Amino acid sequence: xxxxxxxxxxxxxxGDSSVINCTYTDSSSTYLYWYKQEPGAGLQLLTYIxxxxxxxxxxxLTVLLNKKDKHLSLRIADTQTGDSAIYFxxxxxxxxxxxxxxxxxxxxxxx
Amino acid sequence: DAGVIQSPRHxxxxxxxxxxxxxxxxxxxxxxxxYRQTMMRGLELLIYFNNNVPIDDSGMPEDRxxxxxxxxxxxxxKIQPSEPRDSAVYFCASIQGATYNEQFFGPGTRLTVL
Numbered sequence: 001x002x003x004x005x006x007x008x009x010x011x012x013x014x015g016d017s018s019v020i021n022c023t024y025t026d027s028s029s030t031y032l033y034w035y036k037q038e039p040g041a042g043l044q045l046l047t048y049i050x051x052x053x054x055x056x057x058x059x060x061l062t063v064l065l066n067k068k069d070k071h072l073s074l075r076i077a078d079t080q081t082g083d084s085a086i087y088f089x090x091x092x093x094x095x096x097x098x099x100x101x102x103x104x105x106x107x108x109x110x111x
Numbered sequence: 112d113a114g115v116i117q118s119p120r121h122x123x124x125x126x127x128x129x130x131x132x133x134x135x136x137x138x139x140x141x142x143x144x145x146y147r148q149t150m151m152r153g154l155e156l157l158i159y160f161n162n163n164v165p166i167d168d169s170g171m172p173e174d175r176x177x178x179x180x181x182x183x184x185x186x187x188x189k190i191q192p193s194e195p196r197d198s199a200v201y202f203c204a205s206i207q208g209a210t211y212n213e214q215f216f217g218p219g220t221r222l223t224v225l
Contacts, residue, residue: 040218041218041219042115042202042204042216042217042218042219043154043202043204043214043216044216045213045214045215048213088154098144098156098159098167099144099156099214100156101153101154101156102153103153103154104153104154
């Protein structure tokens with residue numbers, strides 16, 4: 001199918017790690033992205049990974065890519081209440097700048 | 112840079128009225144995207160332009176929707192006539208180049224059609 005899929009909700013305690021998962025569909029996708037959307041705002045790029053990479057780390061964020069299974073994950077270490085937001089994964093297919101977004105995972109961080 | 116600018120931020124209108132949403136991309140960016148976000152359908156790409164030329168409008172839901180980009184610094188998305196099911200948040204985004212570059216999103220226009 002055409003869909004990029006994510007689980008809809010995740011709830012964690014402050015200080016724990018959060019792992020948000022995503023499956024995508026097109027094995028020829030060149031870049032995969034994680035965006036964050038806070039209430040009432042647009043989407044903001046958190047990080048991206050090129051398809052020939054397995055892992056990328058950026059401070060508290062770790063992205064893992066399993067190209068064989070078309071599975072992408074975002075791990076947030078030491079999750080804070082300010083991390084509460086909706087997280088979207090997106091794949092960029094070989095069609096210029098077009099991105100296909102998942103439906104978003106709402107992360108709730110409880111103190 | 113002010114980022115991607117969208118106007119209005121909120122629009123409430125009655126069914127059957129014409130609605131025009133506006134977007135100013137970041138200066139120097141050469142691709143512009145219009146998205147629609149709803150609870151039911153998530154984030155959908157409606158249309159995108161490269162160098163002011165529409166490249167892919169397959170996401171435009173029907174003939175009531177039209178988009179234009181008369182120059183590199185301005186785009187409009189028009190709905191005529193509007194219907195209650197068009198109620199959504201409409202985002203505009205722009206990028207520079209065609210590689211991995213980040214799509215910068217505007218703050219969105221929340222449209223309510225009564």
